[in-house]
Amino acid sequence: MITAYIAIGSNLSDPVAQAQKAIEALRQHPHIKLVNCSSLYSSTPMGPQDQPDYINAVAEIQTHLTPLELLDSTQAIELEQGRVRKAERWGPRSLDLDILLYGDQVINHERLTVPHYGMKVREFVIYPLYEIAPHLSLPDGTELQYLIKTIDRNGLSIWQA
Numbered sequence: 001m002i003t004a005y006i007a008i009g010s011n012l013s014d015p016v017a018q019a020q021k022a023i024e025a026l027r028q029h030p031h032i033k034l035v036n037c038s039s040l041y042s043s044t045p046m047g048p049q050d051q052p053d054y055i056n057a058v059a060e061i062q063t064h065l066t067p068l069e070l071l072d073s074t075q076a077i078e079l080e081q082g083r084v085r086k087a088e089r090w091g092p093r094s095l096d097l098d099i100l101l102y103g104d105q106v107i108n109h110e111r112l113t114v115p116h117y118g119m120k121v122r123e124f125v126i127y128p129l130y131e132i133a134p135h136l137s138l139p140d141g142t143e144l145q146y147l148i149k150t151i152d153r154n155g156l157s158i159w160q161a
């Protein structure tokens, strides 16, 4: 079994419900074991500012799926929850599931780059990941507990109803 981490993000169509539903879809998936999930966080948009705030979280899973099979599975969940891919770069989205880490593998495939290319600078990824895996190191040896000291929270807060 491989341990992988998946980032969850949404800022459209009831983001809290989108995130909760995505976590439930991971939990119910026949080939995925949901091990842990961070709190839900509220974050300001990275990219164009004329879009709603995001809800973000990170899930830890275990799976026998290959990286591309896992990508197919996460993309299927995105589509089931109404994701429509738009041309606009960094525009709003109903649900984004990004594979952050897949064991300690480095993957450069036309469909998939792991570790996720932006994860080291995104507070809405690093803080939720740190909540559930404070002792984690990235494949290049970077320690999360070091990384987190370099990243501003940028308004990131744990979401509360």
Ligand code: ROI
Pocket (backbone or CB within 6 Å): 008, 009, 010, 043, 044, 045, 046, 047, 054, 055, 056, 089, 090, 091, 092, 096, 124
């Ligand atoms: N900004 C935030 N705060 N959270 C996200 O999940 C997120 N996802 C994205 C872009 C558009 C880059 N901005 C984001 O894909």
